[in-house]
Amino acid sequence: MKEYSIEELLAAKKSLVSTLSKIEKALVSLEEKQAQGSKNQSQITLSKNRVAALNISLDLIERELAKIHEK
Numbered sequence: 001m002k003e004y005s006i007e008e009l010l011a012a013k014k015s016l017v018s019t020l021s022k023i024e025k026a027l028v029s030l031e032e033k034q035a036q037g038s039k040n041q042s043q044i045t046l047s048k049n050r051v052a053a054l055n056i057s058l059d060l061i062e063r064e065l066a067k068i069h070e071k
Contacts, residue, residue, distance in 0.1 A: 004064065013061045023047055023054070
């Protein structure tokens with residue numbers, strides 16, 4: 001597995017946090033629209049899966065950063 005620098009990890013983390021925030025806002029909007037009768041279940045499911053994947057990615061980045069700080 002490739003070794004990443006602290007700078008690369010922090011940049012990736014920043015980008016993922018931004019993307020996560022945008023998807024979470026979109027998810028709220030989709031759920032509100034669905035409550036009003038729109039059929040958005042597939043988009044909601046996709047957004048929830050993306051949120052889960054981004055959270056896993058952020059956790060893994062945090063682990064890598066912790067390993068670097070332990071050295």
